[in-house]
Structure formats: structure tokens, C-alpha cells
Amino acid sequence: MPAPPLSVAFLPERHRLGAVVHRIEASRRAYPLLQLAELFLSRPEFHVVRIEVVPSGSAETAGNAGADTPLPRLHQCTACGVVFTSAELAREHILGSHLDRWFDVREAAEEPPAGQFAFVARCPFTGRLIGPPNHHSFAEAVAEAYAEARSGISLADYRSRLEMVRDPAVIEQWRQDYARRRVYVRRDRPDAPPLSRTAARQALQTELVPRCVSASSRVIISGAVAEQVTDPAIRAVLRAAWNREQRFPATMMNALRPALRHMRLHMFKAAGHYTYVTAIHPAPMAPDHAIPPIREALSYLAAHPGVQRETMAADVLRDRAHDEAARAELFGHLSWLIEKGHVIEYFDGSLAVPSAPPTAHRLRDGATTPTEAEPSA
Numbered sequence: 001m002p003a004p005p006l007s008v009a010f011l012p013e014r015h016r017l018g019a020v021v022h023r024i025e026a027s028r029r030a031y032p033l034l035q036l037a038e039l040f041l042s043r044p045e046f047h048v049v050r051i052e053v054v055p056s057g058s059a060e061t062a063g064n065a066g067a068d069t070p071l072p073r074l075h076q077c078t079a080c081g082v083v084f085t086s087a088e089l090a091r092e093h094i095l096g097s098h099l100d101r102w103f104d105v106r107e108a109a110e111e112p113p114a115g116q117f118a119f120v121a122r123c124p125f126t127g128r129l130i131g132p133p134n135h136h137s138f139a140e141a142v143a144e145a146y147a148e149a150r151s152g153i154s155l156a157d158y159r160s161r162l163e164m165v166r167d168p169a170v171i172e173q174w175r176q177d178y179a180r181r182r183v184y185v186r187r188d189r190p191d192a193p194p195l196s197r198t199a200a201r202q203a204l205q206t207e208l209v210p211r212c213v214s215a216s217s218r219v220i221i222s223g224a225v226a227e228q229v230t231d232p233a234i235r236a237v238l239r240a241a242w243n244r245e246q247r248f249p250a251t252m253m254n255a256l257r258p259a260l261r262h263m264r265l266h267m268f269k270a271a272g273h274y275t276y277v278t279a280i281h282p283a284p285m286a287p288d289h290a291i292p293p294i295r296e297a298l299s300y301l302a303a304h305p306g307v308q309r310e311t312m313a314a315d316v317l318r319d320r321a322h323d324e325a326a327r328a329e330l331f332g333h334l335s336w337l338i339e340k341g342h343v344i345e346y347f348d349g350s351l352a353v354p355s356a357p358p359t360a361h362r363l364r365d366g367a368t369t370p371t372e373a374e375p376s377a
Helices: 014-027 033-041 087-097 138-149 155-160 168-179 197-211 232-247 250-262 292-303 309-320 324-340
Strands: 006-012 047-053 074-077 103-107 120-122 129-131 163-165 182-186 213-216 218-222 266-270 274-278
Touching (some): 006 014, 006 033, 033 274, 074 087, 074 218, 129 138, 129 168, 182 197, 250 266, 292 324
Antiparallel strands (some): 047 218
16 A cells, blocks of 8 residues: 655654753853754654644645545554554554563473474574474464564465474474473463463454554654654655754754743844744843943943953953953843843853844734844844
């Protein structure tokens, strides 16, 4: 079946987002939104991935399907969160990866099989010893070995490729392995008779799998789970989306904007078009209305955007640049200006004054009042 068209977006993990916001608030500095997006993409535990089925394979058309045209479904394993394009793939994943979730695996200690065995069958793909065709467990062992091999061929073709080994040492090895074979006991029914792997898979498929697969046209998984996706169609889409995000983190930046605003952070433009995030709302202040030391600091920063504290102290204080009292007074005024938003301190320690809010004819993104647009610095 062809894979449904998918849209992929990368979003910040909620708890990591809270920690980053707390750090921004404590630092009182402004950080580039681009740098924050790259931070959340840097480690799998820092982000989540939203995968959505869309009618034409593009994010712009998501949600435009008619009410009478149901979207294809994604099938998710509720045990680990991995996503598939079909229910069959999801069931095979559960049977192959989560058998131990519902069954305790034990070793059956018993006497080795008695009787005369001329040869034993061996799997050509895994090397597993299956057993002699004249033993009562042969058919079940073949089915189990076939499922384990995942060769991609039919069961009949698999049986025709089995290797028949006549070596007495190999036959004896099978006897010993059979005496120590694994059995499966239901965790919710510990007193029930133990089952073979094939019987356990059958019980899992008929009773438990239907409860372990959810279907939806939109799923959100962690970055770590996204790395474990094995479905070829979804994996290809994820890889392409990740490569685009590494070139420019558009979906992460789009997700961060409303999330950071919701957490009461502010954004403004600087250096032409770069967006910065801060916990302090930029508030331009006219130097003419300030006391002399504040006026001098504002005038200097307006003429020297991007200057560092030490350079400012040397230029403003001149021969008093090493006077601790003078430095404390200057930096005290500077801290007050930063706290009130009259001066912006960037993530690298550079300083600048915010510019006046944009006028109505320069508003962007559909804003109708100056407070709706991002100010600039």
C-alpha cells in the first residue's frame, strides 16, 4: 500500500521549554530565537515530533479535506509510541518487540528428547537449530524460526531452504537446547500452563494486540521515539524533514513563538531581521528626561550599539575606569536600565538601546496596533 502524505513538525519538549524560560528570566538577557530553536533540536530529549496525515502531502493543506473524506490513519504502538502506516506493521512490531511486556520468559528444564534422529534442520538465515522433522515440535519450531528470521520470503520457500545437518554433534546440541528451551507464562495468569513462543504470539495477537494499537491522523512522539521508527515510509519522511530543519529550523521557530509568548516572554527584531527573546519588554527612554548619569549612559549606548560593559566603563569613566566606586555607580545605573527595559543586554554581553515602536504603516504579520508587532533594537 502506498504511504499516506505526511506533514512533520518539530516542537519543543514542555519540561525543557520551562527550564529554558526560567534561565532566560534569571539572566535578564536577550537570546536569538534561531539559537533557541537549534538548542531544542540539538538533543532528542529536548523536542517532540508531530506527524500528521494531510490530503496532498503538504502542511499547507492540512485540515482541508471534506467531512465525507476521512483521512488515512497512522497506527501507533501504545507500549513504546512507535508509529506505522498500517495496522499490520504495528501488530508485527508488537509481536516481535513487546512479547516480554505481557509474558515472563522462563527456561523449561527437562530431559533431552529421546529417540533416533538422523538429522536436524537449521535456519539458513539465523543458524538456529530447528529440530528433526520426525519430532512432534517440528512444525511449531519452523513457524517460530520463520518469524524470527524475517527473511521476506514465503513460508513454503523458507521450508525448502532449510539446511539438513547429519552431524551427530549438532544433533546432540539440539537435544540439549530443547531441554533448556524458553517457555512463556502470562503475567496476568501466572498459574496458567506455560506456552511456546508461537502459542504466546498467537495469544498476544488475538487478545492483547487490539488493545495496544491506536489509530489517528495526527500523532506526537518524542525525539527519541522518532529515532526508533522502522516503517520505511515514515522514516523517509522524517529524514527529509530533519534535513530541512537542520538547514533552517522553521517548524521549531514557528512553534516557539506562541509558546514563549504564552509564557510571558517578549520578542523584538535586531540586526535587521533577527528575532530575539527576552523576559523584559523593551521600553525606549528619551535621554532628555533622565538624570545626568542615566542620560550619559543612554546617549553613549545609542552611539555605540553592541558595546561590552568593560569598553563602556573605559569610555564613560575615562581616568576613573579603575575606580571601584565609580564603576559600581555606573553598573548600578546600567542594571536599573536593563531591568526596566531601557537597555537590552544580549546573550553575549553586548549592550544596546531599544528603538521606538514601529508605526502603523510598518506593522507586520497582520498586526493592527503597535503592541501587536515585534519592536526592534
